[in-house]
Amino acid sequence: MKTIVQLVQEKTGISAEQAQGAVDTVASYLKAKLPEPVAGQIDTLLTSDVGGVMQQAEGLLGSLGGMFGGKKDK
Numbered sequence: 413m414k415t416i417v418q419l420v421q422e423k424t425g426i427s428a429e430q431a432q433g434a435v436d437t438v439a440s441y442l443k444a445k446l447p448e449p450v451a452g453q454i455d456t457l458l459t460s461d462v463g464g465v466m467q468q469a470e471g472l473l474g475s476l477g478g479m480f481g482g483k484k485d486k
Contacts, residue, residue, distance in 0.1 A: 413458040450475055
């Protein structure tokens with residue numbers, strides 16, 4: 413999560429505390445709105461090392477695509 417907080421801070425120019433609050437707010441919103449199997453991956457995605465984030469994000473996006481009628485790669 414630290415990487416995402418730093419990115420938000422750099423892109424917006426807000427303080428680290430404000431960026432942390434923004435990331436926490438978005439994460440909470442997503443967890444509340446997404447189906448449980450996907451929502452349960454939000455914390456894992458945010459706390460993963462940077463190398464594993466892309467792989468998890470791709471899996472998460474694949475899950476979302478399948479749920480909303482998109483094509484899944486085989």
